Amino acid sequence: MDRYIAPVELAKAYRLINHGPTVLVSAYHDGVEDVMAAAWCCGLDFAPPKLTVVLDKATKTRELLEHDGYFVIQVPTAAQLALTNQVGSISLHDVPNKLARCGVELFHLEGVPVPLVAECSAWLWCKLISEPHNQQTYDLFIGEIVGAWADSRVFSGGHWQFEHIDPQWRSLHHVAGGHFYAIGEALDTNEKTAE
Amino acid sequence: MDRYIAPVELAKAYRLINHGPTVLVSAYHDGVEDVMAAAWCCGLDFAPPKLTVVLDKATKTRELLEHDGYFVIQVPTAAQLALTNQVGSISLHDVPNKLARCGVELFHLEGVPVPLVAECSAWLWCKLISEPHNQQTYDLFIGEIVGAWADSRVFSGGHWQFEHIDPQWRSLHHVAGGHFYAIGEALDTNEKTAE
Numbered sequence: 001m002d003r004y005i006a007p008v009e010l011a012k013a014y015r016l017i018n019h020g021p022t023v024l025v026s027a028y029h030d031g032v033e034d035v036m037a038a039a040w041c042c043g044l045d046f047a048p049p050k051l052t053v054v055l056d057k058a059t060k061t062r063e064l065l066e067h068d069g070y071f072v073i074q075v076p077t078a079a080q081l082a083l084t085n086q087v088g089s090i091s092l093h094d095v096p097n098k099l100a101r102c103g104v105e106l107f108h109l110e111g112v113p114v115p116l117v118a119e120c121s122a123w124l125w126c127k128l129i130s131e132p133h134n135q136q137t138y139d140l141f142i143g144e145i146v147g148a149w150a151d152s153r154v155f156s157g158g159h160w161q162f163e164h165i166d167p168q169w170r171s172l173h174h175v176a177g178g179h180f181y182a183i184g185e186a187l188d189t190n191e192k193t194a195e
Numbered sequence: 196m197d198r199y200i201a202p203v204e205l206a207k208a209y210r211l212i213n214h215g216p217t218v219l220v221s222a223y224h225d226g227v228e229d230v231m232a233a234a235w236c237c238g239l240d241f242a243p244p245k246l247t248v249v250l251d252k253a254t255k256t257r258e259l260l261e262h263d264g265y266f267v268i269q270v271p272t273a274a275q276l277a278l279t280n281q282v283g284s285i286s287l288h289d290v291p292n293k294l295a296r297c298g299v300e301l302f303h304l305e306g307v308p309v310p311l312v313a314e315c316s317a318w319l320w321c322k323l324i325s326e327p328h329n330q331q332t333y334d335l336f337i338g339e340i341v342g343a344w345a346d347s348r349v350f351s352g353g354h355w356q357f358e359h360i361d362p363q364w365r366s367l368h369h370v371a372g373g374h375f376y377a378i379g380e381a382l383d384t385n386e387k388t389a390e
Contacts, residue, residue, distance in 0.1 A: 012371075018234050019368035019376055020215015039213050042237035044249055044333055052247060052335070054239055078382060085384045134329065138239055140247070142333065160370060173214035173368075173378060175355060176207075181214055183368060184379025187273060189280045 005109075006152040008122070013049045013148035015158065016075060016122040017041060019183060021171035024087060024117050025053060026106070027064035027071045033115050035104050036061040037088030039174040041073055049145040051126065056139055060092035066135075069128045070113065071143060074120040077154075078182045079168040085178055112147060121169060122150040162186070200304075201347040203317070208244045208343035210353065211270060211317040212236060214378060216366035219282060219312050220248060221301070222259035222266045228310050230299050231256040232283030234369040236268055244340040246321065251334055255287035261330075264323045265308065266338065269315040272349075273377045274363040280373055307342060316364060317345040357381070 008016065017023065023041045027034055040054035051073065055062040065071040076084045086102040095101060106115035109123075116123050126143030134140040154161055154169045162170050163186045170182040203211065212218065218236045222229055235249035246268065250257040260266040271279045281297040290296060301310035304318075311318050321338030329335040349356055349364045357365050358381045365377040 015371050018370050020217075020234075020237075022215075039215075040238045042215075042247065042249075043235045044335065050333070052237065054237075081382050082384055138245070138337065140239060158371075159374070160376070162376065167380070170379060172382065175213050176210050176353075178384035179354070180382045180384075181355075181357065182379040182382055184365060184377040185362070187276050187367065187375045187377055189277055189373035189375075 004151045004153055005149050008148040008150050008155065010049055010145060010148060011047065012158045013124060013145045014043045014046055015160070016124060016148060016150060016155065017051060017073065018043055019160070019171065020173060021075050021183070022084065022174040022180065023053070024074045024076050024084065024120065025055065025061050025071055026074065026115055026117055027061045027068060028114050029064040029067040032064060033099070033106060034061040034064055034092045035087050035099060035117055037084050044142060050129070051124065051143050051145060053141050053143065054139050055141055058091065058093070065128060068114070071126050071128065072112070072114045072116050073124040073126060073143070074117050075122040075171055076117070076120050077168060078170045078172060080119060081172060081180065084172055109149065121154045121171065122148070124148050199346045199348055200344050203343040203345050203350065205244055205340060205343060206242065207353045208319060208340045209238045209241055210355070211319060211343060211345060211350065212246060212268065213238055214355070214366065215368060216270050216378070217279060217369040217375065218248070219269045219271050219279065219315065220250065220256050220266055221269065221310055221312055222256045222263060223309050224259040224262040227259060228294070228301060229256040229259055229287045230282050230294060230312055232279050239337060245324070246319065246338050246340060248336050248338065249334050250336055253286065253288070260323060263309070266321050266323065267307070267309045267311050268319040268321060268338070269312050270317040270366055271312070271315050272363060273365045273367060275314060276367060276375065279367055304344065316349045316366065317343070319343050
C-alpha cells in the first residue's frame, strides 16, 4: 500500500465529497473491471455514512456494480483532468481497452475486492443498498460507505489541505462538455454552527 | 424583476449546480416562508431536468415544501458566506425571526409562488416529485426543475463566468463546520466528449 494512503474514520468520510467534486466510479465483476466519471455524486447521510450516485443505463460500470454489490467512489485531482474527461466519454462497451487508453492505473487495498484508481486524492468503498425503483426510474444508486482512505498529502487531520499544496491536487468540478473548475480558495466563518 | 436576472433554458439548467455548490433551499406554505442551506444537492437528470436534495426532518423548510409541493434551489455567492452558514445553523422552529436575523432578503418572480433569496447567482424553481419511501427513509427529495434563472453577470451564454469577474461571485462548497471552499480556476480539455 502506498505510504501516503491513510484510512479516514467513517464519521468524517462525508468530508471527502461534501464540497461537490466530480468523482470516478470503479467496479469489478467476474474478471471485468471498469471506471467511469460521475458529476452527480452526493452525500446522503452521516452515520452510517451514505452517498448517492447517478449511473446511466448505458455504462458498463453500472452493470458490474449491480452484479457485484460493491463499488468505489474516488476523488480525482486536477492532474487527472484528461483522464477524468476521457473515462466519462468512452464506454467499455465500445472500447475494450478503455482503461489502458485513458491511462487509468488500478491498484488494490487489502480486504477491498473492488479495484481503486491510482493517484486520486480519496477513495470511498461503498456497499450498494438495493433500491430497484430508484435504480430503474432515476438511475439513482445509494451506497453505504464501508471504508474510506485519502492521500495524506491532500487530506489530513480530517481536513482537505488544498490551500497548502500544489494546485495539481485540487478536486475537479464538472460543468459541461470538457469544461471544469478546480476547487479554489478556503473560506472560513467564525460563527458557531450546528454541525 | 432585477435587470440582471435572466432566464436559463431548461436544457442547460443542470449547469447551475453541476459543479457541486452548497445551495440555499427556500419554501413557502400558508403564510410561512423559510430558507435553509444544503450541501447535499445534486443533479439527477437532463430532460426533463431533475435534482435531488437531502432535507433533515428537523427543518421547517422541509415541512413547508412537503405541504406546498414546490421549492427553490439557489446558488449563494462567496459574498453570502456568513448568511449561508447562518441559515444552515439556525432553525425557524427555534428562532421565529430567523430570516431577518440571518440577513436574508426575499423577492418574487412573476408566476413563481415560492420566494427567492436576493443576491444569489442562480435560482432553480422545482416541483416536488413525491417519493414517500425516499423522503422517509433517506430524507431524500427529488425535484423537477420547472424554471431557471441566473444573474447574467456571473452566468451567461450557458456558462459560468467565475474566472472573469469579482471573486465575491464565486460559489461556496461546504466541507464541515464553518469551513468552505470557493470554486476556483477554470480547467478545460480539448478532448471531444460524449456530452
